[in-house]
Amino acid sequence: MLYFLIVVAVLLLAYAGVLVSFVRKGRKIPPQAYLVLAVLNGLILAAIIAWAIAR
Helix, strand or coil: CHHHHHHHHHHHHHHHHHHEEEEEECCCCCCHHHHHHHHHHHHHHHHHHHHHHCC
């Protein structure tokens, strides 16, 4: 479970980096980007809760 959390956290950081590069270039962030961020955050939250319950 810990490895899953690490992988999802790295994906979230990489995706946030891509979005920051979009903003720095002056482009607008697509609306779907917010949905992807919400899904990644939800995965992390669900995994943390499952990990805490399993302990």
